[in-house]
Amino acid sequence: MSVSVKEFGKAWWSEVYNRIIGAAVYLDDASAECLHWDGGLFNLLSGGAVAVKSLSPFEFSTKDHKKAVFITQTTATQLRTICDIIRNSDFTHCILISCVSLDVVFLEINEGKDVSDVIAAGKVQAECTKQLEGMLQDWIGKKQCAVEAVHIPICTISPTNVVFLTPAHHKVYPMYDGKLIHDSASVDLYMLTSEERSQVRRLASCLNSMMDSMNLKEDIFYMGTYSSLVAGVLENSPVCIARRKNCSNPTSLIIIDRTLDLCGVTSHSMESVLDKVMAVLPRFPGHSNEVAIDMSPLCEANVINHPEDVQLSPGCLYHANDDACIQTFDHMINKSQKEVMFDLYNKLSKIDVQKSPSPKTLLKVTPQSVEKIVTASKGNYDVISKHLGVLQQALAVVQTLKSPKRAQIELVSSLEKQVSQNLAASRDSTSVLHQISHLIKSRKDRNLSLESLLALLVHIYSLSGTEVSFSKQHEDSLTETLSVAIFEDHKALWLNEDGKIVTPEQCDEMSKCVMSRLKDIAQMRRILNKYQSVLKPCETGVGHEYKGLLQQLVDDLVDTERPETPDLRHRNEGIKDLLRSGLNILTSKKSRSTKHPFDNPNVILFVIGGVTAEECKRLHRSVITSGVDNTVLIGSTKLVTPVEAMRDALAL
Known part of the structure; x- marks a missing residue:
């Protein structure tokens, strides 16, 4: 490239x-x-x-x-x-x-x-x-x-050489006037509200500017209704047509709706350290892909309530002018937690004023051993100013791993695994919603937040898709339980931001709205042929596991056998098919003659609605281990946590 x-x-x-x-x-x-x-x-x-x-x-x-x-x-x-x-x-x-x-x-x-x-x-x-x-x-x-x-197209950021995000479009989500599924079977740009139309054009403009600067001439593929709209603007807008005439590097741009598979982004089973940090720490003010780190362990200031306490600026994870920090940030996406801890300990041991044990003599690096080195620098502003980046990253990881939220995330993760095994083993939903209702009622005893349980519900409905149907009786019972829970927790939730009084009737309406949205989430993949199921038998032969739609697609694309991907539409295919049928040369070889994304040396996979660091790592790994020569970039509108993904999907 x-x-x-x-x-x-x-x-x-x-x-x-x-x-x-x-x-x-x-x-x-x-x-x-x-x-x-x-x-x-x-x-x-x-x-x-x-x-x-x-x-x-x-x-x-x-x-x-x-x-x-x-x-x-x-x-x-x-x-x-x-x-x-x-x-x-x-x-x-x-x-x-x-x-x-x-x-x-x-x-x-x-x-x-x-x-x-x-x-x-x-x-x-x-x-x-x-x-x-x-x-x-x-x-x-x-x-x-x-x-x-x-x-001047200031519209992308690159956390790594492979991943890019578009902060200005972090609110863009595959939705139509607040609905996940459009009322009409075929959607065109002028059926959207003017604000939605604007969002589609602006996102297409960002992608176009990027490809213009990188001299890329693209073949456009898409999966999902919203992606087809962005693909349509890129295909037909005069600016994009003019750019393709002048650009020379052949590229495949694959655009995919996040809503086709919400399991990956609502899963609490996080291996990537960056996902853990983003799920636990608050967002940096005004940012969609950066966290706010409590810097009080390094400073003399007495901070009472971080991050609301304005006397101390929050720290952050990414430091563009520090190569060591850029490397650590990359590790937070691509390496295990153990490797990230050793990496941080190694870098900190070079500035250690207390002379802690050498990393070579340690069998395990704990949050406490990292924290000990960091706090030894407290008030030593000469040391702090020289090594500020790595100290902020170390504090972020320590605060994440020591946070009470970590126990919550691990509990929801284990519940998630139980539920997916129940669904996969029997394809029977009878006990699942009953379990969730019980969890919602007993959430205070288990120290679980309602938002985490709503994320679990989105995960379950997206996972089950059209393969499992839930009984009306259990759904009605869950609606009732949710209504009570929303009323009890409305002050801690999104409902009370403007300080209005929330009534039981409003909570009732809200819970019905949530259930209706969950049913839509289960229907999102019904338009697909090959990728309808994301619950697959484990390779070990025991049990089932989640294999995401993006993962299945990338595995098929890098496969040397080139299996068919009927759900991935090519932007020009409709016209070509008409011409083919008109000339009466529809033969069994048709699929071989259609364009394959990996025919081009460069491939950009862009997900509208957010990705996790874990997804980026796995997709990149699939490309690397397959041995293909193509350069593959993974892009999205933002990095997302389970609770944020739930709020986006339920429009809360």
């Missing part, structure tokens, strides 16, 4: 750095997250920015700041915010950096207007630039001012 996704991001950030000298820089959350993975705040400050602020209507600049750079997704709300900031400041030079392609922004600004002439003439980007620059001039309100609107 000509360019890695990491290099794609770096190349475009350097374009940003060229424009920020002497400027007050305003970033939205998604751009700030992308900046973090490129090196962080100091990249802007050392590059010449005079101030860095969040894109908020409450922010403005002092009279001596005359230049502003806005790095933004250019939504209608963000444009209003930029207007407020400019009117409350005294700028004479404003640069608007749109992370989203201007052809998408143009359609949104002119929603409801007839712009077909501009599109037909190919003048969309020029017209959008003119409109945005006109807005900036109006807001500055001075005759002597300089304005610029430019598209």
